[in-house]
Amino acid sequence: MNNNLGIIMKFSITVFVFTLIFFSNNIFADNIDGRVAIKVSSKVKIQILEDMRKNLTSIQLIVAALANEDFEQVVKIAGELGSMDHTEEAMMRRKSLSEEYRSLGPQLHMGFQSLSRDARDFGDVQHSLGQLSNVMNVCVACHQGYRLEVE
Amino acid sequence: MNNNLGIIMKFSITVFVFTLIFFSNNIFADNIDGRVAIKVSSKVKIQILEDMRKNLTSIQLIVAALANEDFEQVVKIAGELGSMDHTEEAMMRRKSLSEEYRSLGPQLHMGFQSLSRDARDFGDVQHSLGQLSNVMNVCVACHQGYRLEVE
Known part of the structure; x- marks a missing residue:
């Protein structure tokens, strides 16, 4: 059960990080326009x-x-x-x-x-x-x- | 139960129609650019x-x-x-x-x-x-x- 929870947590963090990378590209791009x-x-x-x-x-x-x-x-x-x-x-x-x-x-x-x-x-x-x-x-x-x- | 389902359905349709009206303004505006x-x-x-x-x-x-x-x-x-x-x-x-x-x-x-x-x-x-x-x-x-x- 704990093992499963660990896998779910790791998967969630991975999804979160990838989402962040995906959106930060747009946010950063918007900012550099100035x-x-x-x-x-x-x-x-x-x-x-x-x-x-x-x-x-x-x-x-x-x-x-x-x-x-x-x-x-x-x-x-x-x-x-x-x-x-x-x-x-x-x-x-x-x-x-x-x-x-x-x-x-x-x-x-x-x-x-x-x-x-x-x-x-x-x-x-x-x-x-x-x-x-x-x-x-x-x-x-x-x-x-x-x-x-x-x- | 059926009564509740009816209310939920009506509410869903109302939300759907309002969402459509809200977004159609932008869709229409986009189209007239040509x-x-x-x-x-x-x-x-x-x-x-x-x-x-x-x-x-x-x-x-x-x-x-x-x-x-x-x-x-x-x-x-x-x-x-x-x-x-x-x-x-x-x-x-x-x-x-x-x-x-x-x-x-x-x-x-x-x-x-x-x-x-x-x-x-x-x-x-x-x-x-x-x-x-x-x-x-x-x-x-x-x-x-x-x-x-x-x-």
Whole structure:
């Protein structure tokens, strides 16, 4: 009976250790990322990722337009990104995010506003590129500092 | 006894329905994303995201360099992105990914190689911007088509 108990105990400890090894891999992997987790619902995460893909596509289109010195196109695309989404849903979504993270949105929108305005007023590729580089610094800062986590 | 069984059954069904409602929200949210899931380990996901953040930072630096007509810097940064990571770890990581998804990596690297070479040979902002725009089209295609999912 004691012998059986010993075997069960040993087996339990082995299972426990293997379970620990299995899960610690994921826990450790999560920790080494080092970015601040922004807790959002699954729906909000999908919406934010969709918005970011739109930003990426627009930046690609701005680079393509600058390659062709097509300032009309730069004014249009940057202008669209310069205006904040004021629908009730977007306002509620923003309300659920941390203040520091939330502050990056307006920086991005103001950057695109300047880019659009100056492309219209000056039509200067080097100047527009400088502004685009500043806007992209906001993207870099946000991606380096934060990650979205479904709550 | 039969009465008790009836209560337990009703309770079980209620729990089952509520569990279904709770989880269906996430399942539905996942479905509306519409992108193909690439199954990776937590460790590989962190590594890929880190590589992508490096790409983003490098593209921002290339835009900044082109704003200053600093072609030496463009050659350097694009050159670094143009060379594939041939460490054993990176090769194993790539092996675990789907063929279609995997084909996007070399496209990106070849694009950066051309950008680096032509920045050295021609030093022409418009030409480099056209090439950068082509490289960014690969980023757009990949982000629109795929998402990483921890297996």
